[in-house]
Amino acid sequence: MNPRKRAKLKESITGYLFVAPNLLVFLVFIAFPMIAAVYLSFTEWNFLSGFSGIKWIGLANFKALKTDPRFSYAIKNTFIYAVTIVPISLGLSMWLAYVLNGDLYAKKFLRFFFFIPYISSQVALAAVFKFLFRDDGLLNTFLVNTLHIMKSYPDWLNNDSLNKIPIITLAIWTGIGYQLIIYMAALQGVPNELYEVAEIEGVSSFQRFIYITFPLITPTTFYLMIVRTIAVFKIFSSINIMTLGTSYASNTSMVMEIYRNSFVHYKFGYASAESLVLLLLVLTITFLNFFLQKKWVHY
Secondary structure (H helix, E strand, O other): OOHHHHHHHHHHHHHHHHHHHHHHHHHHHHHHHHHHHHHHOOOOOOOHHOHHEEEOOOOOOHHHOOOHHHHHHHHHHHHHHHHHHHHHHHHHHHHHHHHHOOOOOOOOHHHHHHHHHHHOOOOHHHHHHHHHHHOOHHHHHHHHHOOOOOOOOOOOOOOOOOHHHHHHHHHHHHHHHHHHHHHHHHHHHOHHHHHHHHHHOOOOOOHHHHHHHHHHHHHHHHHHHHHHHHHHHHHOOHHHHOOOOOOOOOOHHHHHHHHHHHOOOEHHHHHHHHHHHHHHHHHHHHHHHHHHHHHHHHH
């Protein structure tokens, strides 16, 4: 064999060997489960019956989803989580990054303080929030006994009109850390010359933020909006811990319903159909965001 071809072949083999571990993980834990889920969504299968118990039923699972009130609640709740958590967490993160990027005392400690929840155990944080929001928890004690805002203890975890609040609050708090770091990196990329010219022209700090800072960090906002929306659509651990796996219809999520139908009721075919609907919703929202970003993202 030609020495040049031999060297090229050796280089290709070496490259494939380096890629092989990641490719194997992708095939085993991502590609194969996705293909299996698509197939199982058209079947009826109880996991305990083994592979021989798989029964092809066509579109029956998807037809059943149309009349499933709990899954309808799950879709509605997931959208409520998305439209509350994403804008509030992004807005807070942007504002905190703008403040912490300036000349502020102990800003390194504050950055660390806000980042800690992101790298902490979500299960542990959910347990802490469950303690804070319970009937005799710190929040109710503070609101009723200290501030005297309320006469009785609100039932945050069981009341249908209140039980989303602890979940939304936890998701916002834990998501700020990562978004804060990304926003601070984006703010440091804004040219100082623009601020200097604006200051000479007598532009206020608020106007500088609206007309200079915000437009220049819209690509970062767009990225974080996509990432955060996908994360919210996968919300599970906080609901599962706060409700001990028995979520109400008023605060359940799509992933919670997928978990309940698969690992509690062993309806893997039905749960696969739900997961496919979730995938299609996430893809639709992502493509819609990519289409609309041309109208407000400045590159």
